[in-house]
Amino acid sequence: MTKRVFSGVQPTGNIHIGNYLGALKQFVQLQDDNDCIYCIVDLHAITVPKDPKILRENILDVAALYLAVGLDPEKSIIFVQSDVSGHAELAWILMCNAYTGELSRMTQFKDKSRNSESAPTGLFAYPVLMAADILLYDSDVVPVGNDQKQHIELTRDLAIRVNNKYGDDTFVVPEGRFLKEGARIMALDDPTAKMSKSAENPLSRISLLDDDAKIKKAIMKSTTDSDGLIRFDLENKPGVSNLLTIYSVFSGTPIADLEKQYEGIGYGTFKNDLVEVTSGALAPIRKRFEEIRLSGELIDTLKDGAERANEAAEIVMRRVRNKFGLGVR
Numbered sequence: 001m002t003k004r005v006f007s008g009v010q011p012t013g014n015i016h017i018g019n020y021l022g023a024l025k026q027f028v029q030l031q032d033d034n035d036c037i038y039c040i041v042d043l044h045a046i047t048v049p050k051d052p053k054i055l056r057e058n059i060l061d062v063a064a065l066y067l068a069v070g071l072d073p074e075k076s077i078i079f080v081q082s083d084v085s086g087h088a089e090l091a092w093i094l095m096c097n098a099y100t101g102e103l104s105r106m107t108q109f110k111d112k113s114r115n116s117e118s119a120p121t122g123l124f125a126y127p128v129l130m131a132a133d134i135l136l137y138d139s140d141v142v143p144v145g146n147d148q149k150q151h152i153e154l155t156r157d158l159a160i161r162v163n164n165k166y167g168d169d170t171f172v173v174p175e176g177r178f179l180k181e182g183a184r185i186m187a188l189d190d191p192t193a194k195m196s197k198s199a200e201n202p203l204s205r206i207s208l209l210d211d212d213a214k215i216k217k218a219i220m221k222s223t224t225d226s227d228g229l230i231r232f233d234l235e236n237k238p239g240v241s242n243l244l245t246i247y248s249v250f251s252g253t254p255i256a257d258l259e260k261q262y263e264g265i266g267y268g269t270f271k272n273d274l275v276e277v278t279s280g281a282l283a284p285i286r287k288r289f290e291e292i293r294l295s296g297e298l299i300d301t302l303k304d305g306a307e308r309a310n311e312a313a314e315i316v317m318r319r320v321r322n323k324f325g326l327g328v329r
């Protein structure tokens with residue numbers, strides 16, 4: 001039986017190789033054999049204030065990146081979250097069933113709000129909107145990076161809680177899908193922190209649209225250690241282990257083979273080769289991105305995707321409104 005797959009990426013700049021290797025790569029792999037819906041989650045992006053013009057550009061950038069990495073609108077539904085009003089509606093319904101206690105335990109909220117009384121309520125409710133995104137489509141599988149694990153767990157808890165109150169057939173209880181390698185790519189300047197779009201140091205990440213010179217600089221300057229051995233050891237050699245992971249997923253060579261290949265060879269050569277592998281993988285994505293971004297078809301693709309997504313969402317929303325006794329239509 002084909003499964004319903006749903007996932008999303010926030011339209012902020014600097015989409016990086018962590019986003020690609022942890023999430024986007026899975027999106028592409030899944031689209032041939034499943035019923036996939038991929039969203040650009042713009043409502044999530046406004047939990048922190050955004051310049052409207054930049055937000056609009058970022059939405060189109062992520063849409064173009066989706067297509068550039070290989071998503072095919074003939075196979076997958078690709079759309080922008082705020083074009084389907086069911087996301088916000090279902091988020092409200094779920095919020096009425098989510099506990100403030102469980103939301104205050106979300107690590108992303110704790111990190112971003114830093115206990116401030118003026119943290120926006122949207123930042124607090126963010127994981128509920130994410131649960132709504134997923135449950136709105138009766139999704140079975142959610143391909144994401146490791147950092148979303150807690151949010152997926154909350155989604156499952158909410159689905160089960162509502163099902164217990166309103167009937168087992170209200171929501172499909174989804175599962176996260178995490179890759180063995182690539183689910184958590186670390187920052188290049190600090191391999192104890194995850195690679196992030198918002199870190200201040202641009203050399204902490206490789207963005208999918210970075211040119212060869214920037215890729216080279218970030219890899220050559222990346223933090224390693226001083227023992228000179230190319231060995232996978234997350235605890236004692238987090239920097240080298242992170243580079244090995246990136247090398248392995250971009251090249252398709254198992255980490256154990258890379259360790260053998262680089263036995264007795266220094267970090268310089270290893271890093272130089274990794275620059276080549278990474279540049280080689282990103283160049284075609286960058287080229288396709290430029291073409292797609294300049295073509296006039298992107299907006300039509302997104303409008304068509306929104307229509308199809310809305311149809312799928314309405315099926316679930318009618319069922320949910322009915323279960324809760326909402327509306328009279």
Ligand code: TYM
Nearest residue numbers: 007008009010018019022023130133144145183184185195
């Ligand atoms: P976002 O936009 O921060 O990240 C998009 C995807 O990239 C993954 N990711 C990583 N994977 C490996 N290594 C990293 N360093 C790394 N950094 C990010 C994320 O896990 C994610 O899969 N809340 C989500 C967006 C969202 C969503 C959803 C996802 C909203 N609604 C519904 C799935 C289903 C987020 O902020 O992702």
